[in-house]
Amino acid sequence: MAKPQPTLTQLRALVGVADHRHFGRAAAALHVSQPTLSSAVAALERTLGVQLVERTTRSVLLTGVGEQIVARARGVLGAVDDIAEVAMRARAPLTGDIRLGVIPTVAPYLLPRLLPTLRGRWPQVRLRLREAQTSTLLAELRGGALDLALLALPNDEPGVTEIPLYDEDFVLVTPAEHPLAGGSAVPLAALAGQDVLLLEDGHCFRAQALDVCREAGARERATLRAASLSTIVQMVAGGLGLTLLPAAAVGVEVGEGRGLAVATFSRPVPHRRIGLAYRATSARVVDWDLLAQEVRAALPGTDLELCPVPVGNPKVTRSG
């Protein structure tokens, strides 16, 4: 026996009846006639072999199975709408609002490079930026307040997919007269006993740098936690200690003639991976992949190592 499968039209009819609890009004809302709706629901019940709706002339109620199936039908119809939206987004890629959250240790160094490129190549896109720490960004991402987050990977957040973008080394910033100043392959162990200045709690870069310090045997100057890398670098210039910076920050934070020197570590060089994160259910994956390409294209050429582009054939190109 061949089992007839439910039809999308039938599912829409059922959901409509469930919503309105009234065949006539549901039919009007679905722009079909009442008998059409009636027979659609009846056909669904026939193919499923179960009564879904209790009809009396006075009221329309769902049976227990009916409730179950209505819930699933809503899911199906929503997913079909999603498919249409995915296609629509792909037809007009990278347009409209994108709510992007960025962590504070990336934003000031990457955005000045990204924004002009993006505006030039995708004038239709409007970035709505938000700067916050990782935990905030992930919460807002899951809650739907953000479309996309630019942060350090991995986060192992269920339901969130990540696109790796680049790896950036950590470098050592010291006063110019410091013994380690300007070194080119400083071993981690050279940090032992040094006073290292770090960000305040909640910054992921604080945790990453702290790991390095622990391994190296350095100690944190805990009384001097700063709110930004900028402040920390000022403090280093003031002779209060030394600090680690992610490579991308060096150009902006360590200027000439400020009495500062940058040293690089010997292998294995401590580093972190930066990438994009989005809800796995997002209908705009194609957009996010394109944006990832733009970020990679906007990267400073030297110190940052691009992550390989993961998948598939990037068939979608700019429209126009």
Add this chain to the structure above:
Amino acid sequence: MAKPQPTLTQLRALVGVADHRHFGRAAAALHVSQPTLSSAVAALERTLGVQLVERTTRSVLLTGVGEQIVARARGVLGAVDDIAEVAMRARAPLTGDIRLGVIPTVAPYLLPRLLPTLRGRWPQVRLRLREAQTSTLLAELRGGALDLALLALPNDEPGVTEIPLYDEDFVLVTPAEHPLAGGSAVPLAALAGQDVLLLEDGHCFRAQALDVCREAGARERATLRAASLSTIVQMVAGGLGLTLLPAAAVGVEVGEGRGLAVATFSRPVPHRRIGLAYRATSARVVDWDLLAQEVRAALPGTDLELCPVPVGNPKVTRSG
């Protein structure tokens, strides 16, 4: 402009092509002719306005958008199959295998009452029982190795739905000659300084009883952790201390003439809630509701307080 929506047939066609990477074979697998399949995919691309498949005479590839949409289409088709299964299950309620996990502090006291009732009223059902601690049960439930778990609530497990069944009070079991023996409204504070025997780590009832002890100021005899309530009661009879039992265990564990006495607490009486847990995506919710009714019907009449039946109209009755 009215947008034509994708059809289930079209989605099936697309998924088939994605699976086989070959129109002819996909058509055979779907039991349609090759031109039909071809035109279905073409129609889908037309309604979505996006190219989904790269066709050459030599190979068939998916575009980026195509991959996205295939993934979602699989979800849609799976959900539709689920709907059919929900209906099928409702047509033949409570039949077939049910893999039920039960925690050790419930199983020996509830199952002897439940099993005969169940066999009598639903002879077609076959329970495959498994006794394990909460964490194991929940892991197996999520992994699909179990259909259903009978344990203490709440667990706040994402993706897992819980049906409350009954609340059971904790009672105090002491040697017959103990000062608290047989009391009828013992305040928790009376436990202060007493030696209480508890289960070994991992049992949820251990944690629950330990909470009571902490609040009451009792101390655990940590050198005597037991693997079962049965063992603990033996130890109490041997004068090694006293213990807490969930009410349902009293009848089985505390017999006559074994030198044991049962005392009840004053209000607020410590208690725990027992219920069923299942994957929120399960297609057999109707079955689980029915089984919950059977558990309630099988309950010992006196000490356990039924939880209110939550929802809906239990339209489904026994078939036959």
Add this chain to the structure above:
DNA sequence: CAAGTTTGATAGCCTCGATCTATGGCTAAG
């Protein structure tokens, strides 16, 4: 290099099912 083979697209026809209008039957209210 030409013929053959493989494979997906197109054309034309047909069938079945979804939809419509018209109507019937049931229930609750007055």
Add this chain to the structure above:
DNA sequence: CTTAGCCATAGATCGAGGCTATCAAACTTG
């Protein structure tokens, strides 16, 4: 008992989706 409201049924119509036959393109092979 009548009336109004509401869902089910009947019969007609039309289009989506199916099939067979054929074409066009590309790779293979003697």
